[in-house]
Amino acid sequence: MAAGDVFVFDQFFVDVLSKLHDLSSDTIKIAFITDAVTPAVTDADPRWGAGGSTNYSTNEVTPGGNYSTGGETITNVSVTLSSGKGVFDGDNISIAVNGSNPTNARWGIIYNDTDAGKRAIAYFDIGSVFSLASDQFDIQWAASGIIDFDQA
Numbered sequence: 001m002a003a004g005d006v007f008v009f010d011q012f013f014v015d016v017l018s019k020l021h022d023l024s025s026d027t028i029k030i031a032f033i034t035d036a037v038t039p040a041v042t043d044a045d046p047r048w049g050a051g052g053s054t055n056y057s058t059n060e061v062t063p064g065g066n067y068s069t070g071g072e073t074i075t076n077v078s079v080t081l082s083s084g085k086g087v088f089d090g091d092n093i094s095i096a097v098n099g100s101n102p103t104n105a106r107w108g109i110i111y112n113d114t115d116a117g118k119r120a121i122a123y124f125d126i127g128s129v130f131s132l133a134s135d136q137f138d139i140q141w142a143a144s145g146i147i148d149f150d151q152a
Contacts, residue, residue, distance in 0.1 A: 003127025006110070007039070008147055009046050012121050021121070023088050024079040026114035028121070030093060030139070031071030032105035032132075033059040039107055039123040046120035048111040056109045056120060065098030067132060070113065074146070082144075089145035094138045101132035108139070110146070122147060 015021055031048060033039075036059045045052035048070070063069040074090035081087070095101065108124045130137065 003125050006122050006124045006142075006147060007041050008122045009039075009043060009120055010041050011043075011045055011119070015119050020115060020117075020119060021112050022114075023077060026077075026112050028074045028077055028090065028110060029071045029113045030074060030108050030110050031057070032061045032067070032102065032126075033107045033109060034061055034104045035106035035129055037107075039109065043120075046109075048109060048113075048118040048120060051117045052119070054120075056111075057118075061102035061105050061132075064102060065100030065133065066095050067101050071109075073113070074110075080145075082148075084150070085144075086149035087145035088147045088149075089141065092138065092140045094136065095132055097132070097134065097136050099133050103131040103133045105130045105132055105137070 033056050043054040046054040046056065048057045049055060072093050074093065077090040079088055106126055106129050108126060109120055110122045111118055111120045
């Protein structure tokens with residue numbers, strides 16, 4: 001894994017085919033977890049909360065400063081077709097330095113906050129434990145989007 005890579009949970013594909021996500025209108029969030037757990041694409045029924053087999057919210061960093069419980073909302077989400085690929089995209093995220101921000105972020109979890117089950121979509125690797133209290137945290141999505149779906 002490389003820092004910044006986004007990995008889609010296997011369960012997400014089942015959830016999309018079951019019409020549990022509407023990525024063009026649902027509220028999609030990113031929350032940070034500690035290094036107490038390492039996400040994997042094969043994690044069973046991943047969620048941000050109770051109801052599934054894997055509850056990432058139990059390992060959320062302690063909220064404070066510019067980081068609120070449940071994380072940051074990805075604004076201006078869109079679903080498009082580009083060069084034969086389905087693309088999910090949204091605005092970049094920036095969390096300004098604040099001495100009260102969490103100091104132990106290791107993984108980012110992308111999840112559907114509109115969904116009653118708060119089903120997880122994907123995760124990304126921060127690379128190592130990161131302090132949002134001493135360094136600004138910027139997520140700049142790839143030019144191709146947050147997630148692209150290719151049949152190849």
